[in-house]
Amino acid sequence: MGEENLIxxxxxxxxxxxxxxxxxxAYLQTVLQGLKALQIEESAKEIIKKVEDLxxxxxxxxxxxxxxxxxxGTVVNHYNTSGRELKKIDKDVLKIAGTSPExxxxxxxxxxxx
Numbered sequence: 001m002g003e004e005n006l007i008x009x010x011x012x013x014x015x016x017x018x019x020x021x022x023x024x025x026a027y028l029q030t031v032l033q034g035l036k037a038l039q040i041e042e043s044a045k046e047i048i049k050k051v052e053d054l055x056x057x058x059x060x061x062x063x064x065x066x067x068x069x070x071x072x073g074t075v076v077n078h079y080n081t082s083g084r085e086l087k088k089i090d091k092d093v094l095k096i097a098g099t100s101p102e103x104x105x106x107x108x109x110x111x112x113x114x
Contacts, residue, residue: 073110080107 019027083105094100 069111069113076108076110083107 017027086103086105090100090103
């Protein structure tokens with residue numbers, strides 16, 4: 001049995017690829033590029049997942065921020081309305097007592113949407 005037949009038998013039995021150093025280097029570079037592409041793809045998937053999480057958290061924050069703004073607007077309305085009622089009381093006291101405590105409640109602006 002010749003050396004060439006022995007090598008071919010071993011290659012068939014053990015799934016060995018017989019190559020020259022140059023073609024083996026090219027093969028390894030191809031495998032390496034494939035592995036890098038897989039690594040980049042996995043990294044990209046991880047980045048996309050993190051960006052999706054960030055977007056979800058930003059939407060949640062925006063929702064609560066808007067609710068807070070609406071609640072502050074409601075509080076400001078109540079505050080200003082109660083101030084107007086206090087002025088009415090001031091006028092009532094003036095009519096009854098002839099003098100006014102000169103109540104001057106501060107008016108507050110509602111939050112603006114910019």
